[in-house]
Amino acid sequence: MRVSVSYLTSKDITNDLRKLNVTNADYIHVDVMDGKFVKGKTLAFKHLKNIHKYTSKRLDVHLMVKKPLKYIDDYATLNTEFITVHVENKDVNKALDLIASYGIKKGISLKPDTDIDMLIPYLDKVDLILIMSVVPGKGGQEFMEESFERVKKIKKLLKDHKSKALISIDGGINDEIAKKLKDVDILVSGNYVISGNDFQYQIYKLRGN
Numbered sequence: 001m002r003v004s005v006s007y008l009t010s011k012d013i014t015n016d017l018r019k020l021n022v023t024n025a026d027y028i029h030v031d032v033m034d035g036k037f038v039k040g041k042t043l044a045f046k047h048l049k050n051i052h053k054y055t056s057k058r059l060d061v062h063l064m065v066k067k068p069l070k071y072i073d074d075y076a077t078l079n080t081e082f083i084t085v086h087v088e089n090k091d092v093n094k095a096l097d098l099i100a101s102y103g104i105k106k107g108i109s110l111k112p113d114t115d116i117d118m119l120i121p122y123l124d125k126v127d128l129i130l131i132m133s134v135v136p137g138k139g140g141q142e143f144m145e146e147s148f149e150r151v152k153k154i155k156k157l158l159k160d161h162k163s164k165a166l167i168s169i170d171g172g173i174n175d176e177i178a179k180k181l182k183d184v185d186i187l188v189s190g191n192y193v194i195s196g197n198d199f200q201y202q203i204y205k206l207r208g209n
């Protein structure tokens with residue numbers, strides 16, 4: 001099980017990124033919010049583009065924005081493994097094609113109340129499905145229990161469509177919830193890791209060892 005750490009609730013991003021860099025976290029999850037697609041708003045790219053000074057981890061970029069096409073070129077210049085766009089956006093296919101043109105893995109995410117069948121048209125072209133287990137917009141929220149059932153349904157959907165996309169889950173993940181998500185490929189966790197004194201210990205607990 002891979003772990004991707006979100007620094008959305010960090011009060012000292014550069015210091016926390018340095019601390020995460022010496023853990024065995026697999027990715028840094030970069031939440032990008034425009035204040036339109038979701039309520040929250042994050043730092044502009046010009047402030048984030050020096051992230052490589054603080055982390056050598058690969059980035060898992062989550063675009064919670066109305067117009068993802070405007071953001072992809074910038075985030076593609078970083079040490080980026082995945083760029084994920086939302087299925088509720090317009091121009092999803094164009095965004096996925098643009099991500100692919102950079103050789104970056106393509107992800108698609110859906111909000112907790114979005115019909116999972118909306119994923120179907122994209123299943124043969126995405127590398128990752130990012131299941132939101134909170135209403136996106138801020139970190140530190142409580143995991144929505146109905147997400148367990150959605151993970152099962154999405155797993156079945158992938159199987160039925162012979163898709164090899166990875167499954168990632170994002171929002172409210174802690175060690176207790178992680179125990180019930182053994183069949184997920186990537187756990188995204190923010191507040192649970194960042195609020196701990198020892199980031200590596202929190203990550204061990206998420207992985208269940």
Ligand code: DX5
Pocket residue numbers: 006008009029031062134135136137138139140141170171172173188189190191192
């Ligand atoms: C929610 C974000 C998540 C969130 C994860 O809008 O997409 O990535 O920050 O953080 P926690 O684990 O604090 O819910």
Ligand code: ZN
Pocket residue numbers: 006029030031062170188
């Ligand atoms: Zn996220």
